[in-house]
Each structure stands twice: as structure tokens, then as C-alpha cells.
Amino acid sequence: MQLSLSHKTVAANRALILGMISCLLIISVLLSLVTGAYTISIADTMGIFYHKLGFPVEYLAEEKVAVLWSIRLPRVLLAVLVGGSLAIAGASLQGLFRNPLVEPAIIGVSSGSALFAIIVIVFSSSIGWQLQSVFGEFALPLAAFSGGLLNTFLAYRLASKAGKTDISILILAGVAINALSAALIGLVIYFGDDSAIRNFIFWNLGSLGGASWPKLYIVGAMVIISTLVMLSFPRSLNALAIGEAEAFHMGIHVQKVKYAILFFSALAVGAGVSVTGVIGFVGLVVPHLVRMIFGSDHQILLPASFLIGAILMLLSDIIARVIVAPTELSIGIITAMIGAPFFMYILMNFKLKRVLG
Amino acid sequence: MIRAKGIHFCFKERPILDKVNLEIVPCEILVVLGPNGAGKSTLLKLLNGEQKCLHGSVRINDNPVDQLKPDQLARFRAVMPQHSTVNFPYSVEEIIALGTLSHDRESRSEKLMEEVMELTQTKVLRDRMMEELSGGERQRIHLARVLVQIWEERPYARYLFLDEPTSSMDIAQQHQVLQIIGQLKQRNIGVFTILHDLNLANQYADKVLLMKGGSIKYFGNAKETMTGEKLSEVFGHPISVLPHPMEEQQVIISAETSTKHQSYASFKTA
Numbered sequence: 001m002q003l004s005l006s007h008k009t010v011a012a013n014r015a016l017i018l019g020m021i022s023c024l025l026i027i028s029v030l031l032s033l034v035t036g037a038y039t040i041s042i043a044d045t046m047g048i049f050y051h052k053l054g055f056p057v058e059y060l061a062e063e064k065v066a067v068l069w070s071i072r073l074p075r076v077l078l079a080v081l082v083g084g085s086l087a088i089a090g091a092s093l094q095g096l097f098r099n100p101l102v103e104p105a106i107i108g109v110s111s112g113s114a115l116f117a118i119i120v121i122v123f124s125s126s127i128g129w130q131l132q133s134v135f136g137e138f139a140l141p142l143a144a145f146s147g148g149l150l151n152t153f154l155a156y157r158l159a160s161k162a163g164k165t166d167i168s169i170l171i172l173a174g175v176a177i178n179a180l181s182a183a184l185i186g187l188v189i190y191f192g193d194d195s196a197i198r199n200f201i202f203w204n205l206g207s208l209g210g211a212s213w214p215k216l217y218i219v220g221a222m223v224i225i226s227t228l229v230m231l232s233f234p235r236s237l238n239a240l241a242i243g244e245a246e247a248f249h250m251g252i253h254v255q256k257v258k259y260a261i262l263f264f265s266a267l268a269v270g271a272g273v274s275v276t277g278v279i280g281f282v283g284l285v286v287p288h289l290v291r292m293i294f295g296s297d298h299q300i301l302l303p304a305s306f307l308i309g310a311i312l313m314l315l316s317d318i319i320a321r322v323i324v325a326p327t328e329l330s331i332g333i334i335t336a337m338i339g340a341p342f343f344m345y346i347l348m349n350f351k352l353k354r355v356l357g
Numbered sequence: 358m359i360r361a362k363g364i365h366f367c368f369k370e371r372p373i374l375d376k377v378n379l380e381i382v383p384c385e386i387l388v389v390l391g392p393n394g395a396g397k398s399t400l401l402k403l404l405n406g407e408q409k410c411l412h413g414s415v416r417i418n419d420n421p422v423d424q425l426k427p428d429q430l431a432r433f434r435a436v437m438p439q440h441s442t443v444n445f446p447y448s449v450e451e452i453i454a455l456g457t458l459s460h461d462r463e464s465r466s467e468k469l470m471e472e473v474m475e476l477t478q479t480k481v482l483r484d485r486m487m488e489e490l491s492g493g494e495r496q497r498i499h500l501a502r503v504l505v506q507i508w509e510e511r512p513y514a515r516y517l518f519l520d521e522p523t524s525s526m527d528i529a530q531q532h533q534v535l536q537i538i539g540q541l542k543q544r545n546i547g548v549f550t551i552l553h554d555l556n557l558a559n560q561y562a563d564k565v566l567l568m569k570g571g572s573i574k575y576f577g578n579a580k581e582t583m584t585g586e587k588l589s590e591v592f593g594h595p596i597s598v599l600p601h602p603m604e605e606q607q608v609i610i611s612a613e614t615s616t617k618h619q620s621y622a623s624f625k626t627a
Contacts (some may be wrong), residue, residue, distance in 0.1 A: 007450065119526075241447060248407060250430075251427050251459035291446065295446065297451060
């Protein structure tokens with residue numbers, strides 16, 4: 001694809017590029033805020049923001065304020081956080097496993113998170129209650145994080161030997177882990193009530209409909225911390241692209257980087273999944289797109305992935321809300337319909353270049 | 358100086374390296390030769406701190422190697438493994454720049470990179486993508502990368518470990534690389550390299566280490582160590598060392614003749 005910019009152009013204009021993508025993100029946010037069954041214009045949106053910031057404004061309809069502030073804004077921010085964290089976790093994991101086919105949903109991070117979150121919800125009167133008495137509102141995202149971390153380590157253990165990760169085993173391990181997690185999710189839901197069964201779709205295909213301010217604070221804190229940590233390893237991930245031994249030779253504390261990335265990618269994904277369910281392919285498609293346009297340098301790849309992941313999630317959410325209005329689609333359907341063909345395209349490219357392995 | 362004392366390494370309870378003592382001195386090229394499975398790569402890994410030995414000790418510039426952090430180690434030595442694959446589309450310059458990861462300041466790194474790219478003749482390739490290059494070119498890029506890491510003049514000796522750095526190269530490129538490595542001697546750098554080509558070793562080595570079955574068979578300066586007798590013993594194959602017809606050099610060839618009954622006795626006299 002001839003979209004790509006030379007590494008020099010990218011390195012010299014990194015701030016400019018990230019600034020431009022940020023502008024696109026802001027546009028997407030505004031677009032998402034004004035889209036929906038209830039009409040709110042951009043002027044209204046601005047008015048409400050001014051109002052909330054304490055500036056005097058003319059009359060605003062109560063309903064508009066309520067819809068925008070309590071429903072749409074948390075949803076939009078959740079989309080930004082979850083899309084961004086899935087994409088940056090995907091980019092970091094791809095760098096760590098040295099393979100562009102790795103994605104949180106494919107290797108089982110997301111399904112592990114969903115499984116543990118469901119366990120907490122369905123058994124809320126026993127396990128869930130105990131966890132909640134210790135961790136409060138953090139119980140659910142923390143459980144999701146543990147499940148994600150467990151599956152990440154499992155996949156890593158199964159596929160790695162002496163610092164080398166066998167990608168075909170990793171993908172197959174992901175298949176097995178995802179199948180097991182999905183079966184366990186089904187089993188756990190069986191113990192729940194009828195509404196829980198409907199939730200099964202939610203957990204497997206994801207939705208941003210559950211957004212609320214209290215959830216957002218918790219998820220936001222966890223996502224922002226883990227994103228900042230992942231953003232701090234661009235040079236180490238560049239070195240890892242040549243190999244773990246080579247990165248060590250160049251002075252990288254490989255073990256430290258590896259565990260930090262496994263830990264914080266699971267934290268970011270787990271926190272998101274505990275609110276939105278499993279949303280696939282964002283972590284796969286976005287880093288790929290960024291690499292195609294801006295190259296592989298993680299100094300641009302990581303922040304750009306976060307921003308473009310957020311944009312992709314916002315746009316998918318708009319489609320999910322508009323396409324079957326007044327109801328909405330699961331967002332995972334949209335991301336999979338964009339992502340799966342893209343995945344096939346990547347595989348085809350790999351076959352041509354024979355770099356898979 | 359890198360000093361190894363009684364280093365020992367087992368894999369699955371089978372000794373790969375058995376009580377090896379060795380010193381690597383700056384401003385010298387030490388070439389390691391030996392048949393496959395002699396423990397050459399394991400020795401390289403133990404000496405550069407990549408693997409820990411079960412017994413014995415390795416000290417780099419008087420620091421125990423297992424107590425140095427990766428970034429401290431990276432200032433003392435650079436390592437070029439046998440095969441490095443880059444799985445993502447990186448440009449040549451980005452790969453070479455990775456050699457500066459352990460440096461303190463970025464401004465000086467630019468100058469170092471220019472110097473090293475000049476020396477390794479990789480300047481023309483700087484904007485190409487790694488995946489477009491031939492095997493030999495890639496090896497030269499990785500050589501440039503490891504050179505950048507230790508190129509800067511420092512108050513202490515540095516070391517370069519190479520595991521068959523010329524394996525994908527044609528004969529001209531091989532000699533170019535060994536000549537580049539030869540220039541490191543002026544920069545207070547000691548070189549430890551595994552080679553397969555005996556003639557290349559004979560021409561460029563200051564010291565030669567002959568290994569077999571996990572231990573050092575012979576170690577000493579190149580001319581004394583690389584004799585037909587010693588090489589034949591280590592490789593388990595008849596080898597002759599002959600005077601070069603034109604130059605003041607030697608030529609090393611297999612002494613196995615096509616007819617099988619003519620064997621060991623005939624080359625010994627050569």
C-alpha cells in the first residue's frame with residue numbers, strides 16, 4: 001500500500017502527526033455526541049459544556065442536558081478509553097510477541113476478563129459480595145483484569161520457549177483458551193437468572209450502552225495508568241522487534257519490560273471489558289493501520305494507536321447506534337465486520353511475503 | 358579484559374562447556390573455531406552475560422558479569438547473534454539507531470552513526486526497508502548496529518562478540534567485514550568472533566581458540582595454533598595448511614582425497 005510515509009518524515013513531524021490525529025479524535029467525539037435518537041445540535045453541545053464549566057449561558061432544555069451529560073458523554077468517553085486501550089494493548093502485545101497477528105481478543109485476554117467479570121456478577125451474593133466488601137467498586141474491573149492476566153500468561157507459557165514465541169502455537173493456544181473461556185462463561189450464566197442469559201450476547205459482542213459516570217471514573221483510572229505505563233516502553237519495544245536476546249544485548253531489561261506489558265495490557269483490557277464486554281479486532285486492525293501509514297517505530301505507533309483506536313471505536317459506535325435505530329447493534333458486530341476482512345487481508349499479505357512465523 | 362575462570366554449563370545434565378578458562382584482551386581479534394556442537398555459541402553466551410554459568414565466574418573489566426545490569430553490560434560489550442530477524446517493517450536507519458539505546462545523549466549518537474555507516478558502507482542503504490535487503494546486506498546492517506553501540510571512545514575497554522558474522526556473505530563481503538573488525542583494534546575494543554571459514558580466520562585472527570566437545574583444545578596465536586595437525590584433530594577431518602603460492606600467507610584446505618585409501622598419513626607430512 002502506497003500510503004506510507006518515510007521514517008524520517010514521521011520522526012521529524014511526530015508532534016504534528018499526533019496533533020492532527022487528535023483533531024480527528026475531537027471531531028469524532030463531537031460527531032458522536034450529536035448523533036442519536038434525540039437531536040442535540042453542536043451549538044447545544046457547546047452550550048452545555050460552557051454551562052458545566054460555570055459560564056453563564058442562555059436557556060438550555062433540561063432534557064438535552066440530561067441526555068448529553070448523563071448518557072452520551074460517559075458513553076463517548078468510554079468509547080475513547082476502551083478503543084484506545086484495546087489498540088495500545090494490541091500494539092504493545094504485538095511488539096512483545098514480535099508478531100503482528102496478536103490481539104487481546106485473539107489470545108484470550110478479553111475472554112478471560114469477561115469470564116471473571118461474569119463470575120463476579122452471577123455469584124454476586126457469594127464471591128462477588130466478598131470481593132466488593134474488600135475492593136468496593138473496583139471489584140469487577142479487578143476480577144476482569146485477573147482473568148485477562150491469567151489467560152495472557154497461559155497463552156504466553158504455552159507458546160514460548162527460551163524467549164521465542166511460536167506464533168502458530170500462540171494462535172492455537174488462543175483458540176483453545178477462548179473456547180474454554182466461552183464454555184465457562186456459558187456454564188456460569190446457566191447458574192444465573194434469565195436476564196443473565198441475555199447478557200451472554202452482551203459479554204460476547206460488547207456494548208458501550210452500560211456507560212455511566214461512576215463506572216467511567218474507575219475504568220478511566222485503570223486505563224489511563226496502564227496506557228501511560230505502556231507508552232513508556234517505545235524504545236524497548238523497538239529493540240524487541242529484533243529479538244529478546246538482541247534487546248538484552250542492547251541494554252534492555254527484557255524480563256521487566258515483558259512482565260510490565262503483560263500486566264498492564266491485561267489491566268487496560270480487563271478494565272474495559274468489565275464495562276463493555278468483549279470487543280474484538282480493534283487491537284489487531286489499528287496497530288496495523290498505523291504501521292502501514294507511519295511505520296513501525298513504537299514512538300509513533302503506541303500513541304497513534306491509542307488515538308486511532310479511540311476514533312475507530314467512536315465511529316463503530318455511531319454506526320451501531322444509527323444503523324438499526326431506534327435500537328442499537330452490539331458494537332462487536334461492527335468491529336468484527338470491519339476487522340475480520342482486514343485480518344484476512346493481512347493473512348493474504350503474509351502469505352505473499354512469507355514472513356509469518 | 359574479560360576473564361573467565363572455570364566456567365561450566367550443562368543442558369539437560371549433559372555438559373556443554375566444561376571448566377573453561379579464557380581471557381579476552383582489548384585490541385585483539387580472538388577467533389573461535391571448532392566443529393558444530395563444540396560449544397562455541399554457548400561459550401559466547403556465557404562470556405557476554407546472556408547466560409549464567411553453573412560454576413565459575415566471568416568478569417568484564419573486573420566487574421562480575423552476573424552483577425551488571427543489562428544497560429551497564431551494554432556499555433561494555435555488543436553482541437551480534439547468528440541470525441536476527443526483524444518482524445516489522447523498519448528502515449535500515451531505525452535498526453542501526455537501536456545501537457544507541459544504551460547511550461546517554463542523543464546528539465553525539467548522530468555523529469557516531471554517520472561514522473559507523475561510513476565505515477560499514479551502509480549509508481546508501483539508510484532509507485531502505487530491512488525486508489527489501491539481501492541476507493548479506495542485513496548482516497552488514499546488524500554489524501553497523503552493534504558497532505554503534507560500542508563505537509564511542511570511552512575510558513574503558515569495550516568488547517564485540519560475533520557469532521558467524523559473515524555466514525550470508527560472498528567472499529568480497531566477508532573480507533570487507535573482517536577488515537572493518539580489524540579497525541576496532543585501534544579503538545580499545547577486543548573482538549571475540551566465531552567463524553567457520555578457516556582461511557578467513559587464519560588471515561585475520563590474532564589469537565585462535567580451537568574447541569571440541571565443550572572444552573578448549575588449543576589456544577594461542579594464530580600461526581602456532583592453526584597447524585594441519587591441530588586442525589585435523591579438532592575437526593576430525595584431514596586438513597592441510599600450505600604456503601600461499603604468491604603471498605606470505607597460508608592456504609588451508611581439506612586433505613581428503615577422492616580415493617579413500619589414501620588417508621591420514623599423507624597430509625601429515627604436508
